[in-house]
Amino acid sequence: MTPYAIRTTQLTRDFAAVRAVDNISLEVAPGTVFGFLGPNGAGKTTTIRLLLGLLEPTSGQAEVLGFNVRTHADEIRARCGALLEHNGIYERLSAYQNLDFYAKVWHLPTAERQARIKELLTSLDLWERRDEPAGKWSRGMKQKLAVARALLHRPALVFLDEPTAGLDPIASAALRDDLANLAQREGVTIFLTTHNLAEAEKLCAQVGVIRQGKLIATGSPEQLRRATGKPRLEISGSGFSEQALGAIRALPTVSAIHNGNGSLIIEFHQPASSAPIVSLLVNSGAQIEEVRKGKADLEQAFLALLEQE
Amino acid sequence: MFTDILTILQKELTELLFQRGQGRSTSIRLLIFVGVFGILLPLQNGIEGVQSPINLAFWAWIPYLLVSGVTADTFAGERERHTLETLLASRLSDRAILFGKLAAVVAYGWGITLAAIVLSLVTVNIAYWQGTLTLYPADLFAVILALSLLIAVFAAGLGIAISLRAATARAAQQTMSIIMFVMLIPLFALSFLPREILARLDVFLDGLNPPQIIAALLVFLLVFDGGLLAYALRHFQRAKLVSD
Numbered sequence: 001m002t003p004y005a006i007r008t009t010q011l012t013r014d015f016a017a018v019r020a021v022d023n024i025s026l027e028v029a030p031g032t033v034f035g036f037l038g039p040n041g042a043g044k045t046t047t048i049r050l051l052l053g054l055l056e057p058t059s060g061q062a063e064v065l066g067f068n069v070r071t072h073a074d075e076i077r078a079r080c081g082a083l084l085e086h087n088g089i090y091e092r093l094s095a096y097q098n099l100d101f102y103a104k105v106w107h108l109p110t111a112e113r114q115a116r117i118k119e120l121l122t123s124l125d126l127w128e129r130r131d132e133p134a135g136k137w138s139r140g141m142k143q144k145l146a147v148a149r150a151l152l153h154r155p156a157l158v159f160l161d162e163p164t165a166g167l168d169p170i171a172s173a174a175l176r177d178d179l180a181n182l183a184q185r186e187g188v189t190i191f192l193t194t195h196n197l198a199e200a201e202k203l204c205a206q207v208g209v210i211r212q213g214k215l216i217a218t219g220s221p222e223q224l225r226r227a228t229g230k231p232r233l234e235i236s237g238s239g240f241s242e243q244a245l246g247a248i249r250a251l252p253t254v255s256a257i258h259n260g261n262g263s264l265i266i267e268f269h270q271p272a273s274s275a276p277i278v279s280l281l282v283n284s285g286a287q288i289e290e291v292r293k294g295k296a297d298l299e300q301a302f303l304a305l306l307e308q309e
Numbered sequence: 310m311f312t313d314i315l316t317i318l319q320k321e322l323t324e325l326l327f328q329r330g331q332g333r334s335t336s337i338r339l340l341i342f343v344g345v346f347g348i349l350l351p352l353q354n355g356i357e358g359v360q361s362p363i364n365l366a367f368w369a370w371i372p373y374l375l376v377s378g379v380t381a382d383t384f385a386g387e388r389e390r391h392t393l394e395t396l397l398a399s400r401l402s403d404r405a406i407l408f409g410k411l412a413a414v415v416a417y418g419w420g421i422t423l424a425a426i427v428l429s430l431v432t433v434n435i436a437y438w439q440g441t442l443t444l445y446p447a448d449l450f451a452v453i454l455a456l457s458l459l460i461a462v463f464a465a466g467l468g469i470a471i472s473l474r475a476a477t478a479r480a481a482q483q484t485m486s487i488i489m490f491v492m493l494i495p496l497f498a499l500s501f502l503p504r505e506i507l508a509r510l511d512v513f514l515d516g517l518n519p520p521q522i523i524a525a526l527l528v529f530l531l532v533f534d535g536g537l538l539a540y541a542l543r544h545f546q547r548a549k550l551v552s553d
Contacts, residue, residue, distance in 0.1 A: 149395075
């Protein structure tokens with residue numbers, strides 16, 4: 001087994017004058033869920049296409065499951081599953097026919113094929129509707145079906161390109177849960193692109209942030225938060241006087257204060273004790289209902305990273 | 310690779326023949342088609358229709374009509390419906406995908422043509438029974454089979470070449486229709502010619518040594534089909550299809 005499921009070194013892809021992927025070097029450990037975060041057009045889909053050997057790199061190197069994308073793309077595709085930018089579902093065929101076709105593509109023996117299709121469709125709550133034309137299904141159900149298709153042949157690595165894009169919050173949450181369960185149960189490496197940071201935070205052990213083709217940060221969500229997000233204190237209540245706020249603002253550990261709608265948010269340069277601030281507010285006559293010490297979430301860390309760039 | 314070709318062929322034929330939700334209209338369309346060419350026209354043409362060399366032109370065009378109608382959907386349509394990239398991301402080779410699709414459209418067009426030929430013989434024998442079974446002359450039948458197959462491959466190859474460059478399946482289908490129209494003009498013109506001229510044309514054709522002309526036509530089609538397939542093989546490649 002190779003130490004890395006994915007390893008790229010200065011991977012670059014140009015389309016005429018546009019550099020879609022710019023010197024990306026990253027490593028993804030086997031058995032982990034790696035989130036590739038970035039705004040639309042950042043180069044996430046192109047990176048997946050390069051890693052699957054669908055596009056040739058302009059320069060740089062990439063190895064997937066120990067195989068070079070330039071010379072062994074067939075070997076890579078034989079061991080990977082993919083849900084790409086579009087779900088790739090044959091809408092004229094039923095859900096079962098869709099999976100049956102791909103199971104034959106992957107050369108699954110008949111008995112295993114039938115059992116695996118039933119297992120996946122059942123685990124995703126689609127089995128009862130397996131004979132319906134997939135074209136009549138909701139977007140969320142089609143995405144689930146596409147996830148099932150990507151996992152059908154028990155691949156070592158699965159690429160999921162924005163799997164919850166376009167889904168309503170309930171469908172997104174359901175699919176996220178399904179993905180988390182499947183990833184845990186199947187033990188596959190997942191390379192997931194998304195611009196949904198809550199999704200990345202929930203699913204990913206490691207994330208990479210890409211912008212304009214460049215990888216600007218990698219690490220665990222916690223590491224990114226620590227590196228870029230500021231510690232903060234959220235205080236709910238009323239009667240926050242200007243005098244008290246001025247005194248808090250003057251503290252050397254405080255970097256910013258946001259007051260409004262009965263909520264006071266205090267950002268610190270570094271982790272600091274909340275007790276003096278709470279005392280100061282209480283002594284000034286403020287009514288405090290709740291005090292919450294918070295960390296910047298991944299979204300704030302992500303935005304901070306993009307701002308830094 | 311042969312198993313992969315069969316897998317693609319099976320999927321494409323399922324989509325073509327048993328499209329869920331559209332299955333009934335597809336079946337009715339095919340039944341009408343087979344009914345017209347396998348029953349109605351043979352009834353009109355009678356025994357002479359079976360013996361006449363004009364059959365060649367007749368049965369040669371049917372696979373073109375059928376194959377040109379589905380090739381654009383199978384190739385440009387798959388790209389347009391965004392299912393091609395997922396297929397390309399699988400373990401299948403470019404050639405398996407190409408030949409599977411090609412085999413499907415040819416099997417569809419040629420298969421339905423053969424069904425219509427068999428039905429036309431049944432129709433003629435029932436309607437004009439003469440105490441013995443009426444069949445196509447063996448040499449004529451062999452040429453019909455070869456010509457209709459080569460025309461089906463020609464239509465598929467042309468459809469692939471056009472689909473690889475067309476933005477949409479509809480655009481590809483329109484181009485195919487225009488090409489078919491241009492090729493059919495001489496045949497349409499024939500039907501407007503006076504009987505005397507047609508008779509002279511018959512005599513002229515008889516004097517041309519038909520077997521040699523047919524052999525030349527078959528060889529020409531074989532070479533042309535080969536060229537179209539070589540073009541398709543050269544251009545139906547992952548990197549080109551994904552980056553286009």
